Amino acid sequence: MAPPEDTEKSPTRSKYVSLENGDIQDNDSETVIEGQHYYTLPTLRFINIVKIIIFIDGILSIVLWLTGGHTKYFVDNIVHFHLTESVFDLALICSIKSVLYMILYTWLEELTLKFTNCPFDQDLKTKTRYAHFGIVFIAIAVLTYTTTKGGLVLNAYLNKKDYRIMHPTYNALVISAFVFSFIQIICALYSFVAMRKLKVLRILHRLNDDGEEVDADGKPIKKKANILRLIKLAKPEAGIISLAFFAMLGSSGVQIVAPLFFGKVVDAAQRNMDELNNTVLILLFIYMGGALCSSARSWIFTLAGQRVVARLRKDLFKSVIKQEVAFFDTNRTGEICNRLSSDTQVLQNAVTVNMSMLFRYLLQIIGSLVLMFVLNPSLTGVLIAVVPIVSLGAVQYGRYLKKVRKEFQDRLADAGTTAEESISSIRTVRSFSGETKAIKAYGSDVDKSYKEGSKLAAAQGLFDGTIGLLSYGAVLLVLWYGGKLVYENTQDSNTGISPGVLTSFLLYTLQVALAFALLSSLYGDFMQALGASLRIFELFDRKPLVSSENGDILPMFDGHVEFKNVHFTYPSRPETPVIKGINLTVSPGQVVALVGPSGGGKSTIVSLIERFYDPDSGSISLGGQDLTSLDPQWFRQKIAMVSQEPTLFACSIKENIAYGRNATDAEIVEAAKQANAHEFIQTFESGYDTLVGERGVRLSGGQKQRIAISRALIMDPVILLLDEATSALDAESEHLVQEAIDRAMKGRTVIVIAHRLSTVRNANKVIVIDKGLIAEQGSHDELLAVNGVYKRLVLRQLTAGGMMVNNGNDNSTEENNDSEQNTNKDHDQDTIQQLD
Numbered sequence: 142m143a144p145p146e147d148t149e150k151s152p153t154r155s156k157y158v159s160l161e162n163g164d165i166q167d168n169d170s171e172t173v174i175e176g177q178h179y180y181t182l183p184t185l186r187f188i189n190i191v192k193i194i195i196f197i198d199g200i201l202s203i204v205l206w207l208t209g210g211h212t213k214y215f216v217d218n219i220v221h222f223h224l225t226e227s228v229f230d231l232a233l234i235c236s237i238k239s240v241l242y243m244i245l246y247t248w249l250e251e252l253t254l255k256f257t258n259c260p261f262d263q264d265l266k267t268k269t270r271y272a273h274f275g276i277v278f279i280a281i282a283v284l285t286y287t288t289t290k291g292g293l294v295l296n297a298y299l300n301k302k303d304y305r306i307m308h309p310t311y312n313a314l315v316i317s318a319f320v321f322s323f324i325q326i327i328c329a330l331y332s333f334v335a336m337r338k339l340k341v342l343r344i345l346h347r348l349n350d351d352g353e354e355v356d357a358d359g360k361p362i363k364k365k366a367n368i369l370r371l372i373k374l375a376k377p378e379a380g381i382i383s384l385a386f387f388a389m390l391g392s393s394g395v396q397i398v399a400p401l402f403f404g405k406v407v408d409a410a411q412r413n414m415d416e417l418n419n420t421v422l423i424l425l426f427i428y429m430g431g432a433l434c435s436s437a438r439s440w441i442f443t444l445a446g447q448r449v450v451a452r453l454r455k456d457l458f459k460s461v462i463k464q465e466v467a468f469f470d471t472n473r474t475g476e477i478c479n480r481l482s483s484d485t486q487v488l489q490n491a492v493t494v495n496m497s498m499l500f501r502y503l504l505q506i507i508g509s510l511v512l513m514f515v516l517n518p519s520l521t522g523v524l525i526a527v528v529p530i531v532s533l534g535a536v537q538y539g540r541y542l543k544k545v546r547k548e549f550q551d552r553l554a555d556a557g558t559t560a561e562e563s564i565s566s567i568r569t570v571r572s573f574s575g576e577t578k579a580i581k582a583y584g585s586d587v588d589k590s591y592k593e594g595s596k597l598a599a600a601q602g603l604f605d606g607t608i609g610l611l612s613y614g615a616v617l618l619v620l621w622y623g624g625k626l627v628y629e630n631t632q633d634s635n636t637g638i639s640p641g642v643l644t645s646f647l648l649y650t651l652q653v654a655l656a657f658a659l660l661s662s663l664y665g666d667f668m669q670a671l672g673a674s675l676r677i678f679e680l681f682d683r684k685p686l687v688s689s690e691n692g693d694i695l696p697m698f699d700g701h702v703e704f705k706n707v708h709f710t711y712p713s714r715p716e717t718p719v720i721k722g723i724n725l726t727v728s729p730g731q732v733v734a735l736v737g738p739s740g741g742g743k744s745t746i747v748s749l750i751e752r753f754y755d756p757d758s759g760s761i762s763l764g765g766q767d768l769t770s771l772d773p774q775w776f777r778q779k780i781a782m783v784s785q786e787p788t789l790f791a792c793s794i795k796e797n798i799a800y801g802r803n804a805t806d807a808e809i810v811e812a813a814k815q816a817n818a819h820e821f822i823q824t825f826e827s828g829y830d831t832l833v834g835e836r837g838v839r840l841s842g843g844q845k846q847r848i849a850i851s852r853a854l855i856m857d858p859v860i861l862l863l864d865e866a867t868s869a870l871d872a873e874s875e876h877l878v879q880e881a882i883d884r885a886m887k888g889r890t891v892i893v894i895a896h897r898l899s900t901v902r903n904a905n906k907v908i909v910i911d912k913g914l915i916a917e918q919g920s921h922d923e924l925l926a927v928n929g930v931y932k933r934l935v936l937r938q939l940t941a942g943g944m945m946v947n948n949g950n951d952n953s954t955e956e957n958n959d960s961e962q963n964t965n966k967d968h969d970q971d972t973i974q975q976l977d
């Protein structure tokens with residue numbers, strides 16, 4: 142579709158640029174859509190809100206009209222129509238305008254959506270204009286009429302001596318007709334903005350053939366949080382929640398009928414003492430029943446909330462822990478932990494306590510309004526006329542609040558993450574005197590969250606104030622109008638209302654106003670919960686890119702590993718390929734040493750064997766079968782890893798050794814003996830039950846490594862993946878660790894990232910990895926014969942006395958240590974001579 146030549150002239154057209162294959166690009170949001178798409182639209186969008194307002198207006202007008210008097214009065218009102226004494230015209234106009242509005246708004250939305258797909262269709266554009274102007278015309282005409290009529294009625298009431306006062310409900314109809322026509326003209330004008338938003342919204346919501354929402358690349362988008370999904374979280378608690386609902390019905394019932402009895406008390410006080418006593422006694426019983434129901438409701442709802450959050454946390458953690466390793470490369474630990482703790486807490490309140498409050502207040506409002514209607518419809522009509530203003534304002538403002546609140550929560554989470562990082566690395570912070578830096582970083586994050594918090598406080602304050610003013614304004618209106626009716630009653634007992642009824646009415650009004658104010662603050666809570674649930678459901682819905690379940694189990698696994706033309710790039714750094722086409726074979730029982738310059742990709746190869754990541758292309762097989770088709774749980778039992786800086790868990794030595802599988806005490810001790818760990822463990826007061834502290838801080842480097850070797854040995858792995866420690870241990874530790882490693886290597890396929898010459902010399906095969914490729918491979922001697930990377934590496938490291946030479950510590954106490962190191966040194970000397 143080619144854009145017409147006058148594209149620049151039309152603001153709507155210039156927003157879209159057609160692409161070669163008929164796609165449309167939205168310049169503002171840089172969103173591209175291909176051809177025709179199906180979309181989901183939010184339920185609570187502008188048109189639907191307007192329709193609700195029109196509906197309320199229609200219903201209210203009809204009710205006020207119908208409750209306005211007896212049959213003759215109706216007929217008189219129509220037959221002897223009088224501009225300032227009849228309201229038949231208003232009821233008629235309201236019915237006609239409601240139908241017209243419904244038709245025009247529906248048409249307008251349809252046209253706007255069609256226009257998104259065909260932004261250059263002149264006909265659609267003209268029709269959309271007609272729809273817009275039709276709506277605005279009706280709104281202006283109706284507002285003009287209702288204002289004029291209202292003014293004339295008021296003028297007649299105040300100034301005309303022979304004015305026949307209308308039925309109170311009809312007066313309410315005049316007020317509500319004016320208020321609604323005012324709201325509707327605002328809606329009509331806002332419809333221009335709303336339709337523009339709808340176009341963008343439509344582009345942003347697209348579905349694939351399965352009905353899932355997809356992004357511009359056609360990939361499914363994580364599910365959005367919605368209230369229904371939030372409620373579903375509490376589904377298993379449905380039983381006890383329904384119990385709580387019954388209790389809530391009881392307590393709300395009390396709230397609803399109590400004001401009625403208050404009124405009766407006031408009226409009884411004007412008659413006789415017996416009636417007064419009886420009414421107060423009834424009220425006391427009502428309150429006692431209400432108290433019982435209230436405590437049951439509160440207890441059960443809170444209990445259900447606790448259950449929901451406990452389950453939520455477990456499920457969420459399950460989902461997090463199953464994510465592929467790459468996920469943790471891009472997501473900070475603190476942020477994830479925040480979701481587990483604070484976001485789930487927000488949800489706990491939303492799905493139970495807030496939900497209960499929502500129903501309670503709704504019940505209170507509806508019940509109170511019904512009783513108010515029974516007491517005096519006209520007074521109720523006056524109150525209802527202001528409700529739509531409050532609700533429309535609350536919804537719009539609530540949206541803004543949600544945005545600010547989310548921003549605040551994000552900044553708070555950032556601060557939490559920064560603090561966690563510093564505290565968990567306190568040793569590094571201390572040794573580099575990084576306290577000031579850490580304090581500054583945390584302080585700056587807290588300042589940012591404070592900035593957002595103060596914005597939130599102001600916004601929330603304004604929100605609460607406005608809602609409060611509107612609510613109490615309604616009370617004042619009722620007080621004035623009700624006072625007038627009481628006054629009328631004192632003049633003529635057949636008209637107006639008694640003081641008792643006014644008391645009930647005022648209490649109801651307060652109750653409705655309060656419930657309304659609380660309901661609107663609940664809206665804020667729900668919005669906050671929606672924000673939290675967005676983040677939580679994002680984690681819930683995230684399917685790990687590398688699954689850790691399901692797959693084949695080989696009946697026999699000999700330890701054969703093969704890489705075929707493997708290419709790999711870390712997802713967190715997509716522009717930098719790390720492995721660029723590696724072919725290698727490790728035969729069962731072989732010891733293969735990976736060497737090479739730092740950053741060449743050795744550790745990445747080991748990670749790929751563990752299937753922490755999947756290669757971008759090529760294949761990795763274990764025992765002849767592709768790694769991606771094997772059950773990760775199974776093959777990870779067959780592969781054990783001892784890394785350079787082993788991480789231990791903050792539990793006992795015993796639990797750390799038996800981390801990979803359930804083992805008996807005897808097996809644990811045997812593994813520790815094999816790893817030369819038994820002796821030092823025995824010197825500890827609590828032996829195998831000694832706690833190692835966070836990440837094993839209470840153990841020395843050598844001790845940690847030997848525990849890690851025990852942990853690997855207890856798995857009796859077929860393949861051992863070793864990353865030799867580069868950090869220098871003292872001679873004794875070095876020897877003990879080395880001996881444990883040598884023992885562990887026996888009878889297994891071993892892939893070792895080698896840093897010691899002795900390891901490389903004893904390996905069956907040495908593979909030199911450089912810049913993501915295999916630079917050389919062969920035995921130590923073969924590679925030395927080639928004047929290549931390996932020779933340079935060995936020479937550089939030997940002459941530098943670097944990592945590949947065993948640390949010769951003269952203070953060594955054990956004789957065999959010395960002799961072993963001397964042998965190594967001799968070998969190293971040989972090597973240097975050979976190289977020279």
Ligand SMILES: Nc1ncnc2c1ncn2[C@@H]1O[C@H](COP(=O)(O)OP(=O)(O)OP(=O)(O)O)[C@@H](O)[C@H]1O
Nearest residue numbers: 470711713714719738739740741742743744745746
């Ligand atoms: N999780 C990661 N995300 C992104 N890039 C990574 C990640 N881990 C490693 N890299 C990058 O991949 C490249 C290879 O790293 P790798 O750790 O495999 O090298 P290496 O040969 O084991 O180095 P060394 O001997 O120093 O341990 C490096 O450039 C490194 O920066």
